[in-house]
Amino acid sequence: MKPAWLEGLMAESFFAACGVHQNCRKNEKNIFCLNCCQSFCPHCLLSHHPSHPLLQVRRYVYQDVIRLDDLEKLIDCSYIQPYTINSAKVIFLNQRPQSRSCNGSANSCYTCYRILQDPFHFCSLSCKVNYMVYQGENLSQILYKFDHSDFSISQFEDLRVDMADEGGHVTPSSILEGYGGSKKKRGLLMLSFGNRRKGAPQRSPLS
Numbered sequence: 001m002k003p004a005w006l007e008g009l010m011a012e013s014f015f016a017a018c019g020v021h022q023n024c025r026k027n028e029k030n031i032f033c034l035n036c037c038q039s040f041c042p043h044c045l046l047s048h049h050p051s052h053p054l055l056q057v058r059r060y061v062y063q064d065v066i067r068l069d070d071l072e073k074l075i076d077c078s079y080i081q082p083y084t085i086n087s088a089k090v091i092f093l094n095q096r097p098q099s100r101s102c103n104g105s106a107n108s109c110y111t112c113y114r115i116l117q118d119p120f121h122f123c124s125l126s127c128k129v130n131y132m133v134y135q136g137e138n139l140s141q142i143l144y145k146f147d148h149s150d151f152s153i154s155q156f157e158d159l160r161v162d163m164a165d166e167g168g169h170v171t172p173s174s175i176l177e178g179y180g181g182s183k184k185k186r187g188l189l190m191l192s193f194g195n196r197r198k199g200a201p202q203r204s205p206l207s
């Protein structure tokens with residue numbers, strides 16, 4: 001059984017215009033409440049319950065994506081191929097339509113057969129979840145109890161800026177900075193990026 005938030009997230013049509021704020025600019029529904037299990041627009045945030053945990057959905061190539069940093073606090077994202085947009089890793093929410101079919105020799109998504117980089121088995125969150133459901137596996141083993149403070153309303157203060165700088169390049173994350181390096185600690189973001197190890201602290205030879 002999928003939890004209600006996951007069911008809602010996978011079924012929701014994001015980036016449709018908000019019915020309440022039809023006459024406002026930037027009224028696309030790109031915020032998902034993990035408590036109410038529904039989406040709404042940034043204008044709705046003002047009247048939304050302030051303590052509800054919220055997830056921001058972004059758009060790339062007309063598809064819904066979620067930052068890996070956010071999503072991996074909710075669900076185990078291993079084997080889902082991440083993409084890098086404006087230096088942030090994202091996961092596609094749903095499988096994308098594709099014209100070519102896989103020739104059988106390449107590594108491809110277990111569910112939709114999209115060609116993937118080597119260590120990955122799924123192109124999107126829904127392909128992983130659907131595969132597990134299809135296999136009769138228990139989803140609770142990949143679901144995490146999340147900390148509400150990680151999804152607080154304060155993270156939306158920069159929403160307008162985020163919406164302005166769309167259009168960055170997407171490249172599949174390289175193997176080197178792939179999934180293993182993504183569980184970085186807060187505050188160490190810059191240092192741990194790319195999983196580079198620093199050697200012993202250097203001391204001046206004169207001291």
Ligand SMILES: [Zn+2]
Nearest residue numbers: 033035036052
């Ligand atoms: Zn809510």
Ligand SMILES: [Zn+2]
Nearest residue numbers: 018021041044
């Ligand atoms: Zn609205």
Ligand SMILES: [Zn+2]
Nearest residue numbers: 109112123127
């Ligand atoms: Zn897929």
